[in-house]
Amino acid sequence: AQKVTQAQTEISVVEKEDVTLDCVYETRDTTYYLFWYKQPPSGELVFLIRRNSFDEQNEISGRYSWNFQKSTSSFNFTITASQVVDSAVYFCALSEATGGGADGLTFGKGTHLIIQP
Amino acid sequence: AAGVIQSPRHLIKEKRETATLKCYPIPRHDTVYWYQQGPGQDPQFLISFYEKMQSDKGSIPDRFSAQQFSDYHSELNMSSLELGDSALYFCASSFRLAGVTDTQYFGPGTRLTVL
Numbered sequence: 001a002q003k004v005t006q007a008q009t010e011i012s013v014v015e016k017e018d019v020t021l022d023c024v025y026e027t028r029d030t031t032y033y034l035f036w037y038k039q040p041p042s043g044e045l046v047f048l049i050r051r052n053s054f055d056e057q058n059e060i061s062g063r064y065s066w067n068f069q070k071s072t073s074s075f076n077f078t079i080t081a082s083q084v085v086d087s088a089v090y091f092c093a094l095s096e097a098t099g100g101g102a103d104g105l106t107f108g109k110g111t112h113l114i115i116q117p
Numbered sequence: 118a119a120g121v122i123q124s125p126r127h128l129i130k131e132k133r134e135t136a137t138l139k140c141y142p143i144p145r146h147d148t149v150y151w152y153q154q155g156p157g158q159d160p161q162f163l164i165s166f167y168e169k170m171q172s173d174k175g176s177i178p179d180r181f182s183a184q185q186f187s188d189y190h191s192e193l194n195m196s197s198l199e200l201g202d203s204a205l206y207f208c209a210s211s212f213r214l215a216g217v218t219d220t221q222y223f224g225p226g227t228r229l230t231v232l
Contacts, residue, residue: 035220045160045207045223091159097217104150104162104175105221 002027004094006108013082014116021077021111023092029053031097034068034075035105040088048090051075079113087115119144121224123208129230130198138193138227142210148172149191150221151183152207160207166191167213195229203231 003026013019025034036048049059051068059066063080079086089112093105122141130136142149148167152160162175166185177183180198185191195202205228209221 037223043205043228044225045209047220047222050220103173104152104165105160106162107159109159 002029002032002094002096002106004092004106004108006090006092006111008111009109010112010114012114012116015084016081018078018080019082019113021079021090021092021113023075023077023108025073025075025092025094027094027096029096033095033097035093035095036066036075036077037091037093037107038088039091039110045091048077082113082115084115084117087113089113121208121210121222123206123224123227125227126225127228127230129232131232132198132200134198134231136195136198136229138195138206138208138229140191140193140208140210140224142189142191142208143222146210146212146222147189148211148213148219149185149189150209150211151177151191151193152209152223154205154207154226156204163193198231200231203229205229 005024032053034051038046038048049066056068065078067076089110091110092108095103095105121143124139150165151163153163154160163177164183165173169185180196183193205226207223207226209223211219211221
């Protein structure tokens with residue numbers, strides 16, 4: 001069975017600090033997809049990034065970067081120079097490719113990130 | 118860009134009543150997913166549909182049913198509501214190409230309160 005673990009329940013940092021959110025996953029499939037979503041206080045789920053299991057390239061998007069390591073089954077997310085607007089709950093999610101493309105996501109418990117001014 | 122539309126945004130029901138939630142996917146998306154998020158919890162996958170056929174099933178209670186219509190919109194029907202059904206219900210949509218899992222884009226959610 002698939003599982004996603006976000007060990008950090010809550011992280012609080014001061015604005016402009018860098019912060020890394022950890023995500024460890026478990027799956028028996030060789031083909032799978034990993035995602036990060038942001039849920040701000042307003043409640044919507046905002047897509048941030050998608051990675052397939054064959055693409056271990058790290059990615060950078062502005063202040064956001066992601067480190068995917070299959071060897072440790074981790075998909076960590078780093079925010080550089082954090083801002084108050086980054087305050088939200090961040091979810092890591094996994095989808096196995098067993099349903100032919102319509103598989104549900106398995107989410108981690110989420111990390112509540114608080115950026116203090 | 119057009120997003121996933123969910124209606125109603127808020128719904129208040131009594132115990133044992135029924136509720137119907139609606140979801141309109143992003144134009145040209147053919148796959149719809151339903152999730153339930155309890156207070157302080159992560160979203161839990163309920164069910165998905167591709168081309169009007171049920172595709173994947175998660176932890177959907179037997180009291181709940183769903184379907185996808187010819188225009189690709191979907192409805193989640195919930196009967197014999199219980200207090201524990203109070204949650205935020207998300208619909209997501211994606212475009213399925215050659216069996217490849219595409220990104221799921223989420224709607225704003227329907228907040229259901231059962232009294």
